[in-house]
Amino acid sequence: MVDEYIVSILLIIGIDVILGGDNAVVIALASRNLPEQKRNIAIVLGTALAIAIRILLTAAVVWLLTIPFLQLAGGLLLFWIALKLIGQKDEKPTMIKAEPSLWKAIQTIVAADVAMGLDNVIAIAGAAQGHIGLVVFGFLCSVPIIILGSKIILYAMERFPILIYAGGALLAYTAGKMIAAEERLRPFYPPNGEALFPMAAAVLAVLLGLAAHRRSRAA
Numbered sequence: 253m254v255d256e257y258i259v260s261i262l263l264i265i266g267i268d269v270i271l272g273g274d275n276a277v278v279i280a281l282a283s284r285n286l287p288e289q290k291r292n293i294a295i296v297l298g299t300a301l302a303i304a305i306r307i308l309l310t311a312a313v314v315w316l317l318t319i320p321f322l323q324l325a326g327g328l329l330l331f332w333i334a335l336k337l338i339g340q341k342d343e344k345p346t347m348i349k350a351e352p353s354l355w356k357a358i359q360t361i362v363a364a365d366v367a368m369g370l371d372n373v374i375a376i377a378g379a380a381q382g383h384i385g386l387v388v389f390g391f392l393c394s395v396p397i398i399i400l401g402s403k404i405i406l407y408a409m410e411r412f413p414i415l416i417y418a419g420g421a422l423l424a425y426t427a428g429k430m431i432a433a434e435e436r437l438r439p440f441y442p443p444n445g446e447a448l449f450p451m452a453a454a455v456l457a458v459l460l461g462l463a464a465h466r467r468s469r470a471a
Contacts, residue, residue: 257386263379264390266422283357294357301362303391306373310387313377320436323378327430330374330423331453338420338461375423378430420461421454428453 283294317323380386408415428450431437438446 256381257383260379260381260383260386261390261393263422263426264376264386265393267375267379267426268391286354286357290354290357294354298358298360298362301358305362307388307391309373310377310380310391311384313373314380314384314387317377317430321434323430323434324437326374326378327427327434330378330427330430331457333375334420334423334427334457335460335464337423338417338457339464375426379426381429381433417458417461421458424457425450425454 283291283298286294313326317326376387376390380390431453432441432446432449441449
């Protein structure tokens with residue numbers, strides 16, 4: 253049981269860092285015209301408010317996933333998000349306006365985070381496996397990692413595209429865990445199917461991503 257909690261927490265932190273990269277760029281863009289002191293306040297307050305809202309949204313999704321077959325639907329949606337991450341083109345949130353006032357910058361950060369954070373909410377709700385405490389703990393652990401590390405991860409993904417596949421595989425693994433946790437499907441699983449399904453989902457996502465890239469190069 254303790255091992256499962258540790259795996260869930262690591263998944264939550266990993267998902268938050270992978271899917272939080274664009275959010276870090278939004279924070280930088282929205283606050284770049286502020287004086288340094290106000291910029292730091294905007295980053296801290298904007299991130300704190302965005303995380304608080306995200307915890308509430310994730311808690312709601314965790315509850316919704318207890319409804320029959322919504323765990324399956326959430327897993328399939330997250331698997332699609334994983335494929336989208338692997339196959340995405342180089343897109344930057346360049347339309348984010350640099351705000352001259354502290355509170356407008358904070359509003360921009362929070363609004364952008366909520367708009368861009370649906371994939372994050374679904375992924376973390378799946379990784380938490382119904383435990384709200386894990387959601388809160390995972391978010392709190394990941395906040396400093398997001399603030400300090402997201403730009404590094406974005407840079408690393410640009411330099412080493414294979415990391416995008418690793419991130420997509422992590423999301424697909426979580427999607428597989430969500431689908432495997434669907435109570436109505438368990439009678440149909442083969443022996444050890446519940447344990448093998450997440451790994452199979454991760455491998456399938458990477459293979460589909462590679463196939464999509466080969467098709468795009470051939471076109």
